[in-house]
């Protein structure tokens with residue numbers, strides 16, 4: 001599959017803070033990516049770099065084979081929706097949509113109108129009078145109806161209630177099936193989007209911690225729950241990510257999976273072995289410290 005975005009040794013520092021630290025990865029054509037990581041991990045900075053909204057400190061970015069910075073032909077094929085999207089003060093919902101129609105070559109006005117109805121947005125309401133959720137819905141509508149070959153959503157759904165978020169996921173899934181494109185979703189609601197994601201990139205402290213197909217990640221970690229002694233025996237030799245004790249019961253999260261014999265052995269010992277969810281895996285891989293300002297990597 002063709003790479004539409006290639007990043008090599010990319011770094012962005014703000015003073016002494018390395019927001020993105022020597023990152024390399026590819027985004028392939030027509031895939032849905034999850035860009036995951038804790039607060040301050042560097043996700044927004046990375047998306048700003050990809051869309052030419054920040055200048056890199058070091059490294060290479062190629063989008064459709066070209067540098068995106070001040071590159072009209074590349075940027076016309078990208079859509080970046082962020083939670084903090086700002087619009088001119090006098091704009092109403094319909095003005096935002098009319099501007100988006102001019103900005104994005106693949107804009108589908110019928111799809112946009114159906115989404116406006118789905119999300120119950122009042123077309124003539126001034127944007128500055130929209131509720132937080134309505135403002136998020138407006139961003140989601142622009143991002144979907146733009147049908148940009150590379151679409152990045154940076155947590156645009158923070159204000160959306162659970163029903164509206166599900167509507168977004170459903171419309172996104174249906175629309176990418178019909179009009180394939182590369183989508184990057186940055187989110188903390190990992191369990192909610194897990195089934196949408198085809199590939200996961202996990203960022204931690206500005207570095208890539210995981211870059212893997214979502215299917216492969218489903219067998220990446222397991223929860224082993226049962227009497228402490230039996231759990232210890234079964235998890236010996238595995239990389240332990242976390243252990244918690246609940247009275248006489250121990251639950252250990254380990255990297256990797258178990259063969260059929262071990263699963264049978266576990267059952268005989270009264271131990272349950274379940275695959276970790278994507279969210280459990282991400283939490284266990286990134287709970288080692290509270291992210292804070294970090295020193296620029298010395299080179």
Ligand SMILES: Nc1ncnc2c1ncn2[C@@H]1O[C@H](COP(=O)(O)OP(=O)(O)OP(=O)(O)O)[C@@H](O)[C@H]1O
Pocket residue numbers: 014017018019037038039040041042043044045046292293
């Ligand atoms: N303009 C800036 N000036 C200084 N530091 C910045 C700037 N933008 C980002 N940072 C710092 O870079 C790091 C990464 O921030 P970034 O916003 O990319 O993280 P994030 O993963 O998007 O976080 P969140 O999930 O909380 O939105 C943080 O330490 C942040 O304080």
